[in-house]
Amino acid sequence: MILQNADKTLKNEGVEEFNLIHKTGFLGDFLDEFEDNSDLIVSGKQGESASAPGIGANVDQVIRSSRKPCLITPLKFQPIARILVAYDGSSSSKTILQFLGDFPSFQRLEIHLLMVVKNSSEPIVIARIREAQEWLQNAAYKPVCHVLTGEPEKAIANYITQQNISLLLMGAYGHSRIRHLAIGSxxxxxxxxxxxxxxxxR
Structure with a gap:
């Protein structure tokens, strides 16, 4: 029934080519089978059986196991108008810049570039944000750039609310699983x- 509903929804939206696949087991067990032929994994934030706010166990497993970009979506869809790139100069951050350069369709959207640091006056911070800004400008973007101090999760959440951001791009899980279990991420x-x-x- 779920696949039939998906079939109807996709066709109503004008999607003509898609495959409906039914497997038995855990979602993470089948990632390797499909990932090599995929560019992007799209998943809902929670399953229908979730009893508390947060992310589902399947989603967490997929994000940690996948080598491909993962789009995690909430229940309610809103048109994408403003994109926030959470940038820290890491390899995954640079992958985001490359992604935006490879898909110029994002140029019609408002791009925000944000770094959250302990000390915004450090030379390396200034160098990193300028490097990212220049990279996006060379790719024909006009990014709105900000450097904030504080805890990353709080600063990013506040920025999303204040600037009415509709899509966040960021690196996934920068620390080990042990560190995550101890202090979160x-x-x-x-x-x-x-x-x-x-x-x-990644």
Whole structure:
């Protein structure tokens, strides 16, 4: 019934080519089978059986296991108008810039570039944000750039609300699983609290 409903929804939206696949087991067990032929994984934030706010166990497993970008979507869809790139100079952050350069259709949207640091006056911080800004400008974007101090998850969440951001792009899980279990992670906290879609990159 779920696949039949998906079939109807996709056709109503004008999508003509798609495959409906039914497997038995856990979602994460089949990632390797499909990932090599995919560019992007799209998943809802929670399953219908979820009893508390946050992200579902399947979603967490997929994000941690996947080598491809993962788009995690909330229940309610809103048109995408403003994109926020949470940038820290890491390899996953640079992958986000490359992604935006490869897909010029994003140029019609308002792009915000945000760094959250402990000390905004450090030379390396200034160098990193300028490097990212220049990269996007060379790719024909006109980014709105900001550097904020504080806790990343709080600063990013506040920025999303204040600037009415409709899509967040950020790196996925920068720390080990052990560190995550001990103190949590920025990725997890933002996923749990966010009401907008989040596109995660390795």
């Amino acid at each position: 920025t990725t997890t906290q933002i996923l749990q609290s966010s009401s907008i879609p989040i596109l995660l990159f």
